[in-house]
Amino acid sequence: MAREVLSTGQVRIHSDGASRDQAMKEAADMLEAAGAVTSAYYDAMQQRERTVSTYMGNELAIPHGTNETKDAILDSALAVIRYDGGVDWDGEPVTFVIGIAGKGDEHLEILSQIAILFSDEDEVARLKSAGSPEELFSMLASVNES
Amino acid sequence: MTTASPPVATSGGKKAQVAVQRFGTFLSGMIMPNIAAFIAWGFITALFIATGWLGWWHPIAPILGGFGNADQTGWAHAMTQLAQAAEGGATFPQYVGLVSPMITYLLPLLIANTGGRMVYGERGGVVAAIATTGVIVGTTIPMFMGAMVMGPLAALLTKWMDRIWDGKIKPGFEMLVNNFSAGILGMILAVIGFFVFGPVMTWLSDGLGAIVSWLTTNGLLPLLSIIVEPGKVLFLNNAINHGVFTPLGTQQALETGRSLLFLVEANPGPGLGILLAFTFFGVGMAKASAPGAIIIQFFGGIHEIYFPYVLMKPILVIAAIAGGMTGVATNAVFGSGLRAPAAPGSIIAVLIQTAGESNFGPGWGYVGVILSVVLAATVTFLVASVFLLRTRRRDLAMEGAGDLSAAIAQTEANKGKSSQALSGLRDRAQADAAAEGTSIGDEVTAAGVAAGAVLTGRRVDSIVFACDAGMGSSAMGASVLRNKIKKAGVEGVTVVNKAIANLDGSADLIITQNQLTDRARAKAPEAIHVSVDNFMNSAKYDEVVDLVREQHQDEH
Numbered sequence: 001m002a003r004e005v006l007s008t009g010q011v012r013i014h015s016d017g018a019s020r021d022q023a024m025k026e027a028a029d030m031l032e033a034a035g036a037v038t039s040a041y042y043d044a045m046q047q048r049e050r051t052v053s054t055y056m057g058n059e060l061a062i063p064h065g066t067n068e069t070k071d072a073i074l075d076s077a078l079a080v081i082r083y084d085g086g087v088d089w090d091g092e093p094v095t096f097v098i099g100i101a102g103k104g105d106e107h108l109e110i111l112s113q114i115a116i117l118f119s120d121e122d123e124v125a126r127l128k129s130a131g132s133p134e135e136l137f138s139m140l141a142s143v144n145e146s
Numbered sequence: 147m148t149t150a151s152p153p154v155a156t157s158g159g160k161k162a163q164v165a166v167q168r169f170g171t172f173l174s175g176m177i178m179p180n181i182a183a184f185i186a187w188g189f190i191t192a193l194f195i196a197t198g199w200l201g202w203w204h205p206i207a208p209i210l211g212g213f214g215n216a217d218q219t220g221w222a223h224a225m226t227q228l229a230q231a232a233e234g235g236a237t238f239p240q241y242v243g244l245v246s247p248m249i250t251y252l253l254p255l256l257i258a259n260t261g262g263r264m265v266y267g268e269r270g271g272v273v274a275a276i277a278t279t280g281v282i283v284g285t286t287i288p289m290f291m292g293a294m295v296m297g298p299l300a301a302l303l304t305k306w307m308d309r310i311w312d313g314k315i316k317p318g319f320e321m322l323v324n325n326f327s328a329g330i331l332g333m334i335l336a337v338i339g340f341f342v343f344g345p346v347m348t349w350l351s352d353g354l355g356a357i358v359s360w361l362t363t364n365g366l367l368p369l370l371s372i373i374v375e376p377g378k379v380l381f382l383n384n385a386i387n388h389g390v391f392t393p394l395g396t397q398q399a400l401e402t403g404r405s406l407l408f409l410v411e412a413n414p415g416p417g418l419g420i421l422l423a424f425t426f427f428g429v430g431m432a433k434a435s436a437p438g439a440i441i442i443q444f445f446g447g448i449h450e451i452y453f454p455y456v457l458m459k460p461i462l463v464i465a466a467i468a469g470g471m472t473g474v475a476t477n478a479v480f481g482s483g484l485r486a487p488a489a490p491g492s493i494i495a496v497l498i499q500t501a502g503e504s505n506f507g508p509g510w511g512y513v514g515v516i517l518s519v520v521l522a523a524t525v526t527f528l529v530a531s532v533f534l535l536r537t538r539r540r541d542l543a544m545e546g547a548g549d550l551s552a553a554i555a556q557t558e559a560n561k562g563k564s565s566q567a568l569s570g571l572r573d574r575a576q577a578d579a580a581a582e583g584t585s586i587g588d589e590v591t592a593a594g595v596a597a598g599a600v601l602t603g604r605r606v607d608s609i610v611f612a613c614d615a616g617m618g619s620s621a622m623g624a625s626v627l628r629n630k631i632k633k634a635g636v637e638g639v640t641v642v643n644k645a646i647a648n649l650d651g652s653a654d655l656i657i658t659q660n661q662l663t664d665r666a667r668a669k670a671p672e673a674i675h676v677s678v679d680n681f682m683n684s685a686k687y688d689e690v691v692d693l694v695r696e697q698h699q700d701e702h
Contacts, residue, residue: 051614052661056622057680066614067645102621112625119626119682 017085027099036077192446212243261297267651270301280336290381371470419526447492469526480514481505
């Protein structure tokens with residue numbers, strides 16, 4: 001189940017940085033390409049960001065929609081992007097942007113693993129050192145087995 | 147936070163002690179938030195009843211105190227009821243006044259509402275108040291005990307009822323179903339309370355009366371205090387005094403001109419001793435409010451004011467019993483007593499009713515009665531002080547290594563509402579203190595005192611992470627905290643995530659991002675609220691883990 005929510009194609013590494021809106025747009029596009037959301041989801045993410053930032057701490061932001069915009073979600077999926085140049089997320093330094101589309105609870109399992117991973121600063125450093133999207137993907141996915 | 151707490155040796159006695167303390171904290175938690183109402187009622191009573199400080203002030207006292215004849219006073223605007231004159235038996239319209247409605251309706255309903263809220267939020271509080279109204283009018287004495295039983299019970303039943311159709315209501319009909327279900331349940335409980343509590347209270351009074359008669363005829367009078375003092379702090383004081391001692395004492399007084407039974411419950415000594423002990427050796431709000439309470443209790447005769455102090459630390463009932471027994475024994479030795487009931491039980495009313503006669507001749511009655519009050523207060527004070535001093539260091543630590551929590555509570559009170567920054571600070575202070583403490587029961591109790599309410603004394607079994615959609619942030623925060631709690635070896639705590647819109651009264655502790663805390667607080671005002679600015683790496687998590695570990699370490 002978790003594998004389907006996050007697949008290799010949905011993990012990217014950029015050596016440069018991006019603005020917050022660019023990062024969110026990229027995450028929304030990736031989710032749309034995976035068939036998980038409609039094109040309205042970028043606006044939903046913007047809306048959510050206006051109420052509360054999705055900056056989570058430890059260089060992680062998790063853009064997603066609001067309670068009212070759940071219609072824009074077709075399926076559960078995650079989109080992981082690492083910006084080695086960094087993203088200025090409302091003044092907070094972000095390296096990892098994980099776009100979330102959650103339908104039901106099926107994405108929660110891997111999300112919770114990701115949360116535990118990111119709550120440990122050593123793990124964050126390890127994730128930053130991953131050399132390829134595949135390596136990053138396996139680090140994120142391997143937590144399922146631990 | 148990876149070290150599991152060392153297993154604590156738990157004996158049955160220790161567990162029972164913790165259970166009693168929790169129960170006491172719960173009871174005082176229902177009352178402490180309403181202390182202002184007790185104080186208002188206490189002053190009105192002390193001032194305006196016929197034997198009050200301003201009882202001579204016609205026509206104000208008769209109108210407010212509720213004993214004046216409306217036909218003679220000429221103030222035609224107030225509520226009256228038909229009363230029978232003491233002489234002649236003619237009826238006249240008597241003012242209702244403030245005293246009786248406040249103690250009969252206001253105080254029990256406030257207690258019921260607070261108790262209901264503690265169990266099941268605002269909704270529980272409403273049903274609790276409805277049901278308790280039935281209990282109040284179904285009995286003949288002020289129903290504090292009924293409120294403390296019916297309030298939480300009604301809320302619990304509401305919670306159970308809501309579970310039946312949780313999630314099954316058609317969208318758009320929630321309001322209709324919620325209001326009607328609570329209304330109908332409240333109605334049913336009010337009717338049941340009406341018919342059940344009346345006989346139960348009568349049975350309780352009769353039972354107490356039988357025990358008292360037996361103890362009296364067997365010359366075991368000092369043992370009365372073992373029943374009377376715990377009964378008092380459960381707000382059975384009026385039932386005991388008016389239902390038991392007044393009739394028995396009046397009978398004795400008719401034969402001998404005096405009775406010490408009038409002083410068993412009404413002796414203000416034990417209450418004075420408790421409050422003095424808190425004045426000198428208490429901590430935080432309890433210490434700060436005790437001197438004011440003494441005036442209301444000792445001179446105003448409103449004993450209710452000291453009951454919450456005992457409920458906070460139930461072991462203090464032993465001090466009250468020791469003092470009560472001393473008082474009764476003193477009167478037994480001197481053969482001193484009162485000519486008639488001292489109502490209210492203030493030192494002034496007691497001295498007015500004291501009979502001069504005694505075993506040692508005329509005049510010695512005063513010596514006996516005064517000594518009974520002084521000695522009762524002294525003994526209670528000494529015993530209570532020992533108990534308070536024994537846990538004082540811990541209580542102080544719980545207060546935030548000084549008076550930090552009290553200061554915060556004070557600031558919050560001044561501001562009129564709890565600010566997130568302050569509650570965070572207090573959480574921190576208490577979590578820090580909790581880390582070095584030993585007995586969880588005392589800490590839970592002290593935490594309740596420190597906050598002036600039950601909130602931080604609340605036992606945390608269910609933690610909810612709330613965010614707007616319940617889709618991402620809260621799920622991740624919940625995972626991190628769940629992981630930390632698991633690593634700390636704490637069992638029995640659930641951590642879930644929810645959308646703020648779906649919050650109900652079932653969560654003990656709610657964690658939100660700081661911009662969302664106000665919304666969450668509005669949805670679930672009874673829970674402890676913790677705000678974080680960083681879901682991944684918040685020091686607050688460690689404080690929460692410390693809190694639940696302290697609360698749960700005795701159980702496995």
